[in-house]
Amino acid sequence: MSTTLQTLDRGLRALRIIAEHDGTVSVATLAEALDVHRAIAYRIVATLEGHGLVVRGEEGGLRLGAGVALLAAHFEPQLRRVAQPLLEQLAHQTRATAFVSVAEGDEAVVMLVAEPDEGLLRVGYRLGSRHPLSQGAAGTAILAGRPPRPNDSEALREARQQGYSMTKGQLQKGAVGVASPIVTRSADAGVESCVGVVAMEDLDIERAATAVIACARRLAELIED
16 A cells, blocks of 8 residues: 555645646646646645645745755755765775765755775866756756656766766866765655766766766765664
8 A cells, every 4th residue: 555645745746746837837737747636736736735735826836945954955955964984985985086066956966975096187176166967968867866756868868767867078178077866765755966076088978977976876865764
């Protein structure tokens, strides 16, 4: 027997649908996406509004409310606390700069960084630096953590299948990045994030991918504890 709470599941799915739309979403569109009667969609929206997770625009369209940012604010310190030791271990394993990035709108923002003790050439990855989700291993990994879409690129479909993304020279000439999404059961209402490493062209891709995937899974487990 399924242990899923249907109403909660619908509410979390509604948040994701609203978050992934450009602009606002109508209740009718939301009801169709959830495959529920419009009256049920209205009740879901009313509940989310009551917690500040959803707000209505001037024409009644729905967008995320400040309550989501508040959840994110509580989530980030938790992620920082559990991630830093694992990030340092990842940097040591791969001899590359390790990082955790989070999605903020249409951009990936670097939230944590750990540099390796060894190696002469290092790729600088500055805290707070950002780039479009459409570029770089981190952006691709975050997008790969989302449900599939018909217009997904081949690179995105491959990253979703393999569990990691790999890019070369997209953000910095000569730099190679490998990243994996941090997927938790509560990801629908929380922060979309990924963990990865970046180095120059001598990065051992296979070794880095294995280590990054393992780190992402461990982080997801610790976040949910």
